[in-house]
Amino acid sequence: MSENTKPRSPTESGCPDGFQYMHPLMRKNYGNWDHHDHPRPGVLKHVSKDGEPIWTVKCATQRILDTFSLRTLCDIGDNFADGHVHFTMRSNIEYMVADEAKVQPLIEEIEKNGFIVGGTAASVSSISHTQGWLHCDIPGTDASGVVKSMMDELIDEFKNHNMPNRVHITTSCCQINCGGQGDIAINVQHTKPPKIDHDLVGNACERPSVVARCPVAAIRPAVVNGKPSLEVDEKKCICCGACFPPCPPMQINDAEHTKLAIWVGGNHSNARSKPTFQKLVAAGIPNNPPRWPEATAIVKKILKCYKEDGRPWERMNDWIERIGWPAFFEQTGLPFTKFHLDNWRGARNSLNASNHVRF
Amino acid sequence: MAEQFKTPMLDELEKGPWPSFISGFKRLRDDHPDKRINETANSLLGQLEHSYETRKGYWKGGTVSVFGYGSGIIPRFSEVADTFVASKEFHTVRVQPPAGNHYTTDMLRTLCDSWEKYGSGLITFHGQTGNIMFIGVDTENTQKFFDEINEYGWDLGGAGPCVRTGMSCMGAARCEMSCADEQQIHLRLMNNFTDDVHRPALPYKFKFKVSGCGNDCQNAIERSDMAILGTWRDDMKVNQTEVKNYINKKSRQYVIDNVTTRCPTNALTLNDDDTLTVDNKNCVRCMHCLNVMNKALSPGDDKGVTICIGGKRTLKIGDLMGTVVIPFKKLETEEDYESLVEFAEDIIDFWAENGLEHERTGEMIERIGIANFLDAIGVEVDPNMINHPRQSSYVRLDEWDAEAQKWFERKKAA
Known part of the structure; x- marks a missing residue:
């Protein structure tokens, strides 16, 4: 290989040092903060132990940013916020300023450019989401489109502090659930076993690993039409789609039978109670692009009940824990079915082994 | 066009x-x-x-990488490229962000310049694993884009069965709750495992996440194989003047309803003179009262971290939270940080040897039992690891006396 066609060896620098990009006031006061408050929704004021304040303005974006939008966000940062930004884990961008007089012009500039200020404290923050039809190889639905449609309807809850506590919503386009746990999670739930293209399995799939992926041992090797393939015991199959990523000929996505389900009460924080997993509350919701109105309507209904009945500082799971699941289903009007009864490992722990019943 | x-x-x-x-x-x-x-x-x-x-997706995976690495690119080839030709190759480049996701606008513009030269112009800050996602580049330009940004300090993150890009909260940079130096923890761990990030050779993914306190803004306990959470072990600090100011502002009733009665271990008492007493022995550092009264209440001075191991999402056996393996660890000296990295190495080494294909650390622990796992990584049992002791009597206790003796010896040595 000649010198000029030799590939470049990478510099394995790994994770870059964050201090070089940090706002100078945060660098100066690193580990030296004293308290904070919320002057208005979307704005935080932190004060250092030496009395030095910093204001943060939180701003929602469309997450899948085009370079035009990112450059606009950079211009705002240059002209109004000292040239430093921070991204939250829900893909909000935050601008920090040392001078209170800069806060209002910054907010105006953000809003003038079509971005939304909010997402702090007891609000509904931006929805954490996945790639969906835009880029995933196994998606049952889109992600950015679902989120855009929902946040159009929930924007007032993003811009205000009207909830009992913060609300984190997530979406996921398959049951792997890359969107993660949330106070409310909107996730794909398949309702039919995979359709197998037996002509392709032999060449495309490492059959033993596909068999091993199945959580309920419903897949076994088989010869179909004289070709090595796989077969699914459809009575055992739980339609999770775990076989699809390692074996694309086991097509799980289906325009009709891939549905959405809604889960509530996932909470990562250790505040008050230990972290909790989300629980299934609604299913069979149509996967209905471009605006998914049925899913949004249920989310709004749940949020309305939580907003009206939740007490200050109660997260979704705290609220339901206090009022009980019968009241949750009563208030939201969602049907309670045999599918809400867990039958996975450890399921007995989810049953009410007591006489604790509200009347 | x-x-x-x-x-x-x-x-x-x-x-x-x-x-x-x-x-x-x-x-x-x-x-x-x-x-x-x-x-x-x-x-x-x-x-x-x-x-x-x-209502269907039309991307398929494949094998695309940059020279010298086996990881960091999510390959995407269109299944409908005959119609949609110009995006037929549309890979994502996963790039490791700095701990805490701080950027200068200058650097973001420089990244935009490079990306517009080679890619689609679509970027996400950040993907669910924590990477900057440069979405949409063809195979040939993948190498060119990486070469260019690698020259000015950016490196690829993980994808596939490897150590993944880490995540950490804003923490000490802007939060009074922070009990840890998240920047240092993140950098030390990630940059010790650079080889394991770039060259997938593990049973499955392994994630580090760092949260500066129990609020766990990074979702570390549930979403990472090794969660590092800041905490403290001396007394919580109480500024009684600020307690009184808060009561004057919000009312006694508010503090009773929203602070003292919400304490999960009943460790708070609001006294008749509007001072607050904390039963520090029974405080579990849940952070609730500090969140409500952050001016009056602060973490103590003797800070450190709690480490939970084995969190993950659904596949294959169902969701698992990480569980306490190290109840408290100081992170101050060079030796402290070295031993943190060695602890991570011990876990990853054992899992790499013993994990089944596509089995996360938490699933391996579920399969072999936590006692065997602790034995393998050289950690002694501790009652902070459990919600309650075993309920089932189906257990052999042949070596009970020897194990009890170990407990008393450890107590004596402490």
């Missing part, structure tokens, strides 16, 4: 007040000076509209 694809369904997503990603795609299609970017955006919009119409 070739035929402009009609997008009646996607056009619906330009309506409404929330920022529209579709409008962004159209700006790249219509307004960008580079014809290649216009055509790619048009093609992508066409394929996405096709997905909306048919």
Whole structure:
């Protein structure tokens, strides 16, 4: 290989040092903060132990940013916020300023450019989401489109502090659930076993690993039409789609039978109670692009009940824990079915082994 | 430009007040000076509209990497490339962000410049694993884009069965709750495992996440194999003047309803003179009262971290939270940090040897039992690891006396 066609060896620098990009006031006061408050929704004021304040303005974006939008966000940062930004884990961008007089012009500039200020404290923050039809190889639905449609309807809850506590919503386009746990999670739930293209399995799939992926041992090797393939015991199959990523000929996505389900009460924080997993509350919701109105309507209904009945500082799971699941289903009007009864490992722990019943 | 694809369904997503990603795609299609970017955006919009119409995805994976690495690129080839030609290769480049996700606008513009030279112009800060996602580049330009940004300090993150990109909260940079130096923990761990990030050779993924306190803003306990959470072990600090100020502002009733009665271990007493007494022995550092009264209440001085191991999402055996393996660890000296990294190495080494294919650390622990896991990584049992002792009597206790003796010896040595 000649010198000029030799590939470049990478510099394995790994994770870059964050201090070089940090706002100078945060660098100066690193580990030296004293308290904070919320002057208005979307704005935080932190004060250092030496009395030095910093204001943060939180701003929602469309997450899948085009370079035009990112450059606009950079211009705002240059002209109004000292040239430093921070991204939250829900893909909000935050601008920090040392001078209170800069806060209002910054907010105006953000809003003038079509971005939304909010997402702090007891609000509904931006929805954490996945790639969906835009880029995933196994998606049952889109992600950015679902989120855009929902946040159009929930924007007032993003811009205000009207909830009992913060609300984190997530979406996921398959049951792997890359969107993660949330106070409310909107996730794909398949309702039919995979359709197998037996002509392709032999060449495309490492059959033993596909068999091993199945959580309920419903897949076994088989010869179909004289070709090595796989077969699914459809009575055992739980339609999770775990076989699809390692074996694309086991097509799980289906325009009709891939549905959405809604889960509530996932909470990562250790505040008050230990972290909790989300629980299934609604299913069979149509996967209905471009605006998914049925899913949004249920989310709004749940949020309305939580907003009206939740007490200050109660997260979704705290609220339901206090009022009980019968009241949750009563208030939201969602049907309670045999599918809400867990039958996975450890399921007995989810049953009410007591006489604790509200009347 | 070739035929402009009609997008009646996607056009619906330009309506409404929330920022529209579709409008962004159209700006790249219509307004960008580079014809290649216009055509790619048009093609992508066409394929996405096709997905909306048919309710199916049309990307498949493959093998694309950069020279010297086996990880960091998510390859995407279109299954409908005959119609949507310009986005037929549309890979994502996963780039490791700095701990805490801080950027200067100058650096973001430089990244935009490089990305517009080679890629589609679409970027996400950040993906669910924590990477900067540069979405949409063909195979040839993948190497060129990486070479260019690698020259000015950016490196790829993990993808596949490897150590993944880490995540950590804003922490000490802007939060009074922070009990740890998140920047240092993140950097030390990630940059010790650079080889394992770039060259997938583990049973499955392994994630580090760092949260500066029990609020766990990084979702570390549930979403990482090794969660490092800041905490403290001396007394919580109480500023009684600020307690009184808070009561004057919000009322006694508010403090009783929202602070003292919400304490999960009943460790708070509001006295008749409006001072607050903390039963520090029974405080579990849940953070609730500090969140409500952050001016009056602060973490103590003797800070450190709690480490939970084995969190993960659904596949294969169901969701698992990470569980306490190290109840408290000081992180102050060079030796402290070295031993943290060695602890991570011990876990990853044992899992690499003993994990089954596609089995996360938490699933391996579930399969072999926590006692065997602790034995393998050289950690002694501790009652902080459990909610309650075993309930089942189906257990052999042959070595009870010897194990009890160990407990008393450890107590004596402490």
